[in-house]
Amino acid sequence: MTTGTDRAVHGIEDIRAAVARARSAGGAWTASGWRERRAALLLWKRELAGRADEFAEVIAAETGKPVQDARSEVLLTLVHLDWAARNARRVLGRRRVSSGLLSIHQRALLAYRPLGVIGVIGPWNYPLYTPMGSIGYALAAGNAVVFKPSELTPGVGLLLARSFGEAVPGHADLLQAVTGPGSTGAALAGADGPAGVDKVAFTGSPGTARKVAAACAATLTPLLAECGGKDAVLVAADADLDAAADAIVWGAMGNAGQTCAGVERVYAVASVHEELCSRIVSRARALAPGDAYGPLTLPSQLGVVERHVKQALVDGGTARLGGPDALRASVLGPVVLSDVPEDSPAVTEETFGPVVVVNRVRDMDEAVERANASAYSLGAAVFTRSRAAGLAVAGRLGSGAVSVNSVLGFAAIPSLPFGGAGESGYGRIHGEEGLRAFAAPHSVTVRRFAPVVDLTSFSTPREKVARAVELGRKLHARF
Numbered sequence: 001m002t003t004g005t006d007r008a009v010h011g012i013e014d015i016r017a018a019v020a021r022a023r024s025a026g027g028a029w030t031a032s033g034w035r036e037r038r039a040a041l042l043l044w045k046r047e048l049a050g051r052a053d054e055f056a057e058v059i060a061a062e063t064g065k066p067v068q069d070a071r072s073e074v075l076l077t078l079v080h081l082d083w084a085a086r087n088a089r090r091v092l093g094r095r096r097v098s099s100g101l102l103s104i105h106q107r108a109l110l111a112y113r114p115l116g117v118i119g120v121i122g123p124w125n126y127p128l129y130t131p132m133g134s135i136g137y138a139l140a141a142g143n144a145v146v147f148k149p150s151e152l153t154p155g156v157g158l159l160l161a162r163s164f165g166e167a168v169p170g171h172a173d174l175l176q177a178v179t180g181p182g183s184t185g186a187a188l189a190g191a192d193g194p195a196g197v198d199k200v201a202f203t204g205s206p207g208t209a210r211k212v213a214a215a216c217a218a219t220l221t222p223l224l225a226e227c228g229g230k231d232a233v234l235v236a237a238d239a240d241l242d243a244a245a246d247a248i249v250w251g252a253m254g255n256a257g258q259t260c261a262g263v264e265r266v267y268a269v270a271s272v273h274e275e276l277c278s279r280i281v282s283r284a285r286a287l288a289p290g291d292a293y294g295p296l297t298l299p300s301q302l303g304v305v306e307r308h309v310k311q312a313l314v315d316g317g318t319a320r321l322g323g324p325d326a327l328r329a330s331v332l333g334p335v336v337l338s339d340v341p342e343d344s345p346a347v348t349e350e351t352f353g354p355v356v357v358v359n360r361v362r363d364m365d366e367a368v369e370r371a372n373a374s375a376y377s378l379g380a381a382v383f384t385r386s387r388a389a390g391l392a393v394a395g396r397l398g399s400g401a402v403s404v405n406s407v408l409g410f411a412a413i414p415s416l417p418f419g420g421a422g423e424s425g426y427g428r429i430h431g432e433e434g435l436r437a438f439a440a441p442h443s444v445t446v447r448r449f450a451p452v453v454d455l456t457s458f459s460t461p462r463e464k465v466a467r468a469v470e471l472g473r474k475l476h477a478r479f
Contacts, residue, residue: 011187049074065256087140232399233382234371237272302353334354455468
């Protein structure tokens with residue numbers, strides 16, 4: 001199987017040609033209407049489901065993750081594509097909205113039109129699920145897509161584009177993949193001059209997002225950026241500690257910790273901190289690296305993980321499990337740290353490895369304060385036996401999504417939007433907001449009858465206009 005550097009490197013002229021083909025195909029796609037687009041996307045979904053093993057094998061080969069994890073990624077992709085296809089018309093189709101008393105003589109209509117061609121720049125950690133949160137929703141909204149997968153996972157992108165053409169042969173150019181290093185993504189965003197896309201959806205590091213944003217700014221091309229997280233789990237004194245520990249270990253160690261909304265910080269109320277640490281360590285120690293999760297996909301990430309762990313210990317933290325020695329195997333062993341100062345890199349920076357910091361807090365107020373102190377604001381979780389308390393704490397967290405008594409519960413619910421702020425980026429994928437992210441609102445008014453006082457005509461006597469305006473002012477002054 002050819003991967004990585006065996007793929008072609010596409011430059012700006014290749015990208016412009018792909019965008020031109022996509023735009024041509026997009027015209028027919030838009031004109032085909034909601035019903036046909038839904039049918040086509042559901043055909044593609046069935047094609048993907050029938051080829052799940054093939055996709056899982058390519059994902060596993062390029063990322064190193066276990067095949068069972070790759071199969072779960074395919075399933076999540078299917079769930080989101082199905083929702084986008086079935087709900088696009090409801091969310092984006094023309095509907096009547098209130099005209100208000102002043103414009104009661106007008107019928108007000110709102111619809112959403114596709115933007116045109118969407119450039120999607122995908123990551124390597126979830127090379128199918130994550131970019132499809134943009135690709136599937138953009139297609140459902142009536143757009144064409146040019147997809148640049150990570151240079152570490154080009155095979156997934158090429159297979160995805162090919163599968164669409166095979167499932168929906170009449171629209172083969174609607175989804176195209178271009179491959180290459182970061183320079184290819186930069187060209188798609190417009191760093192080498194206008195590439196012709198109407199919006200860019202990017203997933204990656206905050207540093208790279210800034211470069212993409214700068215390239216998009218030159219042509220005022222809108223950008224949707226999902227840039228990672230430093231997600232926190234807050235554990236109350238009354239929490240089910242077994243459930244919390246189980247979820248924390250899965251959220252922190254799954255995919256070798258290479259999950260943008262994975263668990264990297266835990267804030268546990270002091271009265272349960274020791275017991276929670278013990279249960280987390282017990283579960284993490286039972287994991288078999290290489291079976292439970294695979295290696296780091298990006299070799300250079302090892303340096304970041306090592307720096308965070310070593311500095312945490314220098315700063316006074318404690319290694320409850322693992323430590324620097326756990327980072328010397330081909331597949332890193334799990335590392336559980338506690339009592340790490342809040343200004344240590346293991347707390348402030350995205351680690352993206354199988355490492356979790358479990359710190360004690362006075363109470364849930366302090367837990368919320370510390371969770372919100374991060375520059376990232378993607379996801380979070382709260383564990384408590386009180387549903388009301390869990391919802392109250394969730395409402396105080398600044399993250400874009402919160403799970404109560406689970407981690408990453410929002411990832412498998414396609415009706416919920418996903419995204420953050422700050423270093424986590426901006427914009428939303430998934431759900432109704434995800435569909436609207438790839439469409440432009442289109443407002444239409446239809447005059448139903450002549451108003452009693454026409455405020456948009458010079459033929460209306462000024463005195464009559466003045467009386468009508470004064471009446472309106474008095475009404476608003478009272479209510």
